[in-house]
Amino acid sequence: MLFLHETHRVIGRYAADFEALVRDGWMGAVAADDDARLLWYLNHAMGSGPSYEVVTITALADGVAWESLGHRTRDGDLADLAVRLDACRHEVEGKLLLPVYWSALQDVDLAAVPIDAGTHELSVYMQDTGWPDAPLDDYIELWDHDYWAVMRQAPPERRLLDIQACFQVAHGSGIRPEAILMQKVVNFSTLGRLLSSVEQHDPTTWPGTYMAKGLEIRDQWESKLLRTSAWSPLW
């Protein structure tokens, strides 16, 4: 299974139109072939980064589904919708993602993903994108052994994040080396403390151990706080 990750730089004046086109047009149209589903529609939380930036993640059954989506958007039944979406954004930057070996999300039951745009509460994700200096495989392994494993052992009241997926970029569709964590924020008080506390990387306590060890293979990453829309299929 492939995951199509797109960052849309939306024209502010057309932000509502863009969201409506995705919700009322794109989401259902993409699902018409039963081999693709929009999973997440996420707004980059204003106040934490760029304005009017939207992230969408779409699950694709396989290479046939991806190629078919390409044909449909270039000169098929989605071409008109694609032109209207293009007119609402400055640009879109996409990459194809593969789940890493330890990712909780591997396959998606596409038929079970809703396309009815029902409303629900909002969730916030911390999307971490990292670029190691070391081989990509070493970074993915570090996240497994020294980040995810430790996070799972933390008592519930200390948990900030639930890692729902971890991806690497499929060959030639973006940056290498790069890996991505999709982490749901499960405690906003802890998030507040993370944002407002002085960083103390005590090597004997989490996350100090990981922070210290992580510097051996990377010191560049970017966290984005992304908030689902009220109708995002997954939240």
Added chain:
Amino acid sequence: MLFVHEFHTVVGRRAADFESAYRDGWMPALADGTDARLAWYFDLAHGSGLAYRVVTVTAVRDGPAYVRLAERLARGDLQSWARDLDGLQHGSQGRVLATLPWSPPFPALEELPTGGDLREPTMYMEDTMWPFPGKLRPYVEAAGAVYRPALAAEDARMHMSVALGLETMPGAGRSPEVTLLQRLSSLEPLIDLLTRDLPPEVTGPGSWMHEALDLRDRWRSRLLRTAPWSPLP
């Protein structure tokens, strides 16, 4: 046919090893199967931009073949090759591209050389354009109807031809974006372009340069030189 276009930031001290990884590793590894072939290996010409930059273009049969290739690199027989390459480059920026409707025909995968035979290097000008929002299709149509034929005209200022016209596949790069890989057949007009102002007849009303400003005003040119062993000249 799809094209994996990669822009590599190579570790200068390891530049020869990097080239060898593609010539002696990637090219023959792909030649063992039927899904993909290395098409071009380019060096960005020193003196025209960033140092130690390499562009590779790999032709891939179709979407399923691309996914098989990606999985081989992520967790299959090519994983160790990719891991070694991580030590030879600071990083790479990849895109997967599809041909424009008017792009010239491309050889069948089986026809691409895989033996690394040497020949004289060839110069290319790779132009990447970013049309205004909502102007991708009009730009592609205009480039095919006006720009490409103009290159082929007898009195063309540049002696070059479009080898491939490409646009980004969904989720595999930036959009709107169009890339033209253009093969130079003579250096003299290029030097003229680099050293003289464009005359009014090239930039004035009615010209491609002028009229296409309604569709885009940002693009980037790279001067690329094929390696002597590059499968395609």
